[in-house]
Amino acid sequence: MKKILVLSALAAMLASGNALADTSDKKIAFSNNYAGNSWRQAMLNSYAIVTKKAVADGVVAAADIFTTADKEVPTQAAQVQNLILQGYDAIVINAASPDALNGAIKQACDAGIVVVSFDGIVTEPCAYRVVVDFKDMGRQEVEQMAKFHPEGGNLLEIRGLAGTSIDDAIHAGILEGVAAHPKFKIVGSVTGDWDQTTAQKAVATILPSLPEIVGVVDQGGDGYGAAQAFAAAGKPRPTIIMGNRQDELQWWKEQKDKDGYQTWSASIAPGVSSLAFWVAQQVLDGRTDVPHDLLVPYLAFTHDTFEAELPNIPKGGVASHEYTQEDAIAAIKANIK
Amino acid sequence: MTAAPAETGLKGSSERGRLARARLLRGLLPAMSLVLVLLAIAWLNPRAISYFGFSLMLNLAIPIALATIAQMFVIAGNELDLSIGTFVGFVGCVTATWLKDAPLVGALILLGSICVYALLGALIYLRNLPSIVVTLGMSFAWQGLAILILPKPGGKAPDWLLSLMAFKPPFIPFPIIAALLIAAVVHFGLMRTSYGVILRGSGGNAAALSRAGWSLLKTKVVLFALAGLFGVLSGMALIGITTSADANIGNGYTLLAIAGVILGGGEFVGGRVSPIGAVIGALTLALAASPLLTFMHIPPDWQVAANGAILIIVLAARVLISRRER
Incomplete structure (x- = not known):
C-alpha cells in the first residue's frame, strides 16, 4: 500500500515536469525588517511552517530567516549585502522602504541572486514583487x-x-x-x-x-x-x-x-510570505516566464464568513493562509497575460 | 584638554606609569574591538574578507561614521544631539529631491539647515537651555519636514553622488579610503590646530576659557555648525548608497552615533573626544550589528536580542577599561 503511494507520488512529480528536481541544492534567505506586531509574527510563523516542510522534503537546501533589530532602512540594506556575501541563491524580502533599498537590491541582482519582495515591496526592476492590491x-x-x-x-x-x-x-x-x-x-x-x-x-x-x-x-x-x-x-x-x-x-x-x-x-494575509517563498523557488527552478509584478488578492471576510474563521485565529493574532507550491504556480499563471 | 592637572606631579612614578598604560589601552581599545569583530567575521565567513566583501560590508558604515563625527562635535562641547538621526533623514530627502531637480535650491536648503544648527548652538548657549530638550524638539521638526518633502518614499540621488559612492579604486575598497580620509581631516582640525584646542576646551573647562577672553558663544556656534555640516555629509553619503530616500531613513542614527563616540573613547563631559576613535567606533558598531549577526545564524526569535547583546558586550569592554584609569 505504502509503495503504491510513493510510486504514485513519484509519478505525479514526473508528470508535473520541471518542478521540484532542480532546486534541492539552492539556499533561500528571508530578510525581514520588523517582527514587533501580531501580523508580522503570523507572517514569520507561516513562513517557518511552509519552509521547514520544504527543506525537510528536499525542495530547497536551506530557508533561513533574518530579522533586523530595528525598522531602519540602512540596517536592512546592510543585511541584504551580508546575505549576498553569504552566498544565498535567492532572497525573499519584506522591505523597510520601496525605494531606499534599491541600491542593495541591485547589488544582489548583479551577483545573480533572485530577489522576491512582498508586503513591503521594492521598486528595483530586477526584483520580483508579490503585491496585494x-x-x-x-x-x-x-x-x-x-x-x-x-x-x-x-x-x-x-x-x-x-x-x-x-x-x-x-x-x-x-x-x-x-x-x-x-x-x-x-x-x-x-x-x-x-x-x-x-x-x-x-x-x-x-x-x-x-x-x-x-x-x-x-x-x-x-x-x-x-x-x-x-x-x-x-x-x-x-x-x-x-x-x-x-x-x-x-x-x-x-x-x-x-x-x-x-x-x-x-x-493582507500574513501567509503571503510563503507565497513569495514559492515564487522564489519557481524562479530558481528555471522558470523564465514569471512576471516581475504578481498581483494577489487580499483576504476579506463578510458578515456571513467571519465567524467560521474566528476559531482558527490565535488570541492576539490575525487571520492567515499558508500558500502551497500549487498556489504559487496558479498565481503566476493568473498574472501571465 | 585631557592633560591631567598639576597634582599628577606629586604622585609616584609607578602611579604615573599605570595611568599612562591605562590611557594607552583606552586609545587602543577601539582599534582592538574592530580587529576582534573582523577576526570573528573572517572565521564565520571567509568569503567576506575580500575587496568585494569589504566594499559591501563597510559602505553603509560611511554615513554612520559621518553622523558619529557630527555627534562627536556636539559631545565635545558637553552637549548631546538627539536630532542627528532625523536630521540625516531630512538631508536625505532634500538630496533625493531638490538637490537633483534644482541643485542650486537644494544646496541653499542644505546650507540653510547648517545655519539652523548654528542658531541652535547659539540658542542653547544664550538661554542656557538643556541641549537634550532643544534637540529632541528639533528631531520632530526635522522628521516633519522630511515627511513634507517626501510624503512617500522615493526620489533619486543626483548622478554625480551615485557615481562618487559607487567609485571603485584599485586595491583598497572605497569605504576604507573614505573612513581614513574622514578620520585624518577631523583629527587634524580638532586635535592639531589651535582653535581645535579651544573647541575642546569649551567642554573641558569653559570658565577658564571665558576668563582667558575666548567667546563661548562662538565655540558653541562653531561646534553645532560643524555637527550640521557633517550631518549633511552623512545624509548625502547615505542617499548616494541607497540611491533613493525615505523620510524615516536616518532615525536609527541618533543612538548609533552616540554609541560610536563613546565606543571610540569619548566621554559625555569634559571635551574628551577622539575623531579617529569615533570613526573606528562607528565601523565597529556597523560591523558588529549587521554582518557579524547575519553570519552567526542565530534563530530569528533571538536575533534582535543578540544584536543588543553584541552592542552591550562591545560597550562594556570600553567601560571596564576606562574604569581602570580612575
Missing part, C-alpha cells in the same frame, strides 16, 4: 460602507504608519472610493499606526471635535481600538471596517450576537 482594498472599504449606509454620511479615517507605501496606497483607494460615492465625506483623519492602542488614543482625542460619524475607514489593526474609543466617549457606535485581527473579529461577533451589527473585514 491595497488601493483596491481602500476603495472596497468605501464600497462596502455604501452598502451599509446608502444614505451616505460622515466618515472618520484612521491612517497607518506615515511615510509608508501601504498607508499611501490604502489612503489613495479610500479617496477614490469617496470620489465615487460623493454622499460620503471624510470629516476627520487620525494616525493609528496599525496599532489598537495608538488608534484608540488618536480617535479619543479627535472625537469631541467631530460631528456624528456613520463609519470608520481604516487600515486594519486599528478597528478594535476605534470601537473602544467610541464606547468610552459614549458616542453612537459607527460602522467600523475591520482588519482580520482576532480582537476585531471577536468584538464584531459580540456586537453581531447582540443586535446583528454588520461590517466588513479585510487585510
Whole structure:
C-alpha cells in the first residue's frame, strides 16, 4: 500500500515536469525588517511552517530567516549585502522602504541572486514583487460602507504608519472610493499606526471635535481600538471596517450576537510570505516566464464568513493562509497575460 | 584638554606609569574591538574578507561614521544631539529631491539647515537651555519636514553622488579610503590646530576659557555648525548608497552615533573626544550589528536580542577599561 503511494507520488512529480528536481541544492534567505506586531509574527510563523516542510522534503537546501533589530532602512540594506556575501541563491524580502533599498537590491541582482519582495515591496526592476492590491482594498472599504449606509454620511479615517507605501496606497483607494460615492465625506483623519492602542488614543482625542460619524475607514489593526474609543466617549457606535485581527473579529461577533451589527473585514494575509517563498523557488527552478509584478488578492471576510474563521485565529493574532507550491504556480499563471 | 592637572606631579612614578598604560589601552581599545569583530567575521565567513566583501560590508558604515563625527562635535562641547538621526533623514530627502531637480535650491536648503544648527548652538548657549530638550524638539521638526518633502518614499540621488559612492579604486575598497580620509581631516582640525584646542576646551573647562577672553558663544556656534555640516555629509553619503530616500531613513542614527563616540573613547563631559576613535567606533558598531549577526545564524526569535547583546558586550569592554584609569 505504502509503495503504491510513493510510486504514485513519484509519478505525479514526473508528470508535473520541471518542478521540484532542480532546486534541492539552492539556499533561500528571508530578510525581514520588523517582527514587533501580531501580523508580522503570523507572517514569520507561516513562513517557518511552509519552509521547514520544504527543506525537510528536499525542495530547497536551506530557508533561513533574518530579522533586523530595528525598522531602519540602512540596517536592512546592510543585511541584504551580508546575505549576498553569504552566498544565498535567492532572497525573499519584506522591505523597510520601496525605494531606499534599491541600491542593495541591485547589488544582489548583479551577483545573480533572485530577489522576491512582498508586503513591503521594492521598486528595483530586477526584483520580483508579490503585491496585494491595497488601493483596491481602500476603495472596497468605501464600497462596502455604501452598502451599509446608502444614505451616505460622515466618515472618520484612521491612517497607518506615515511615510509608508501601504498607508499611501490604502489612503489613495479610500479617496477614490469617496470620489465615487460623493454622499460620503471624510470629516476627520487620525494616525493609528496599525496599532489598537495608538488608534484608540488618536480617535479619543479627535472625537469631541467631530460631528456624528456613520463609519470608520481604516487600515486594519486599528478597528478594535476605534470601537473602544467610541464606547468610552459614549458616542453612537459607527460602522467600523475591520482588519482580520482576532480582537476585531471577536468584538464584531459580540456586537453581531447582540443586535446583528454588520461590517466588513479585510487585510493582507500574513501567509503571503510563503507565497513569495514559492515564487522564489519557481524562479530558481528555471522558470523564465514569471512576471516581475504578481498581483494577489487580499483576504476579506463578510458578515456571513467571519465567524467560521474566528476559531482558527490565535488570541492576539490575525487571520492567515499558508500558500502551497500549487498556489504559487496558479498565481503566476493568473498574472501571465 | 585631557592633560591631567598639576597634582599628577606629586604622585609616584609607578602611579604615573599605570595611568599612562591605562590611557594607552583606552586609545587602543577601539582599534582592538574592530580587529576582534573582523577576526570573528573572517572565521564565520571567509568569503567576506575580500575587496568585494569589504566594499559591501563597510559602505553603509560611511554615513554612520559621518553622523558619529557630527555627534562627536556636539559631545565635545558637553552637549548631546538627539536630532542627528532625523536630521540625516531630512538631508536625505532634500538630496533625493531638490538637490537633483534644482541643485542650486537644494544646496541653499542644505546650507540653510547648517545655519539652523548654528542658531541652535547659539540658542542653547544664550538661554542656557538643556541641549537634550532643544534637540529632541528639533528631531520632530526635522522628521516633519522630511515627511513634507517626501510624503512617500522615493526620489533619486543626483548622478554625480551615485557615481562618487559607487567609485571603485584599485586595491583598497572605497569605504576604507573614505573612513581614513574622514578620520585624518577631523583629527587634524580638532586635535592639531589651535582653535581645535579651544573647541575642546569649551567642554573641558569653559570658565577658564571665558576668563582667558575666548567667546563661548562662538565655540558653541562653531561646534553645532560643524555637527550640521557633517550631518549633511552623512545624509548625502547615505542617499548616494541607497540611491533613493525615505523620510524615516536616518532615525536609527541618533543612538548609533552616540554609541560610536563613546565606543571610540569619548566621554559625555569634559571635551574628551577622539575623531579617529569615533570613526573606528562607528565601523565597529556597523560591523558588529549587521554582518557579524547575519553570519552567526542565530534563530530569528533571538536575533534582535543578540544584536543588543553584541552592542552591550562591545560597550562594556570600553567601560571596564576606562574604569581602570580612575
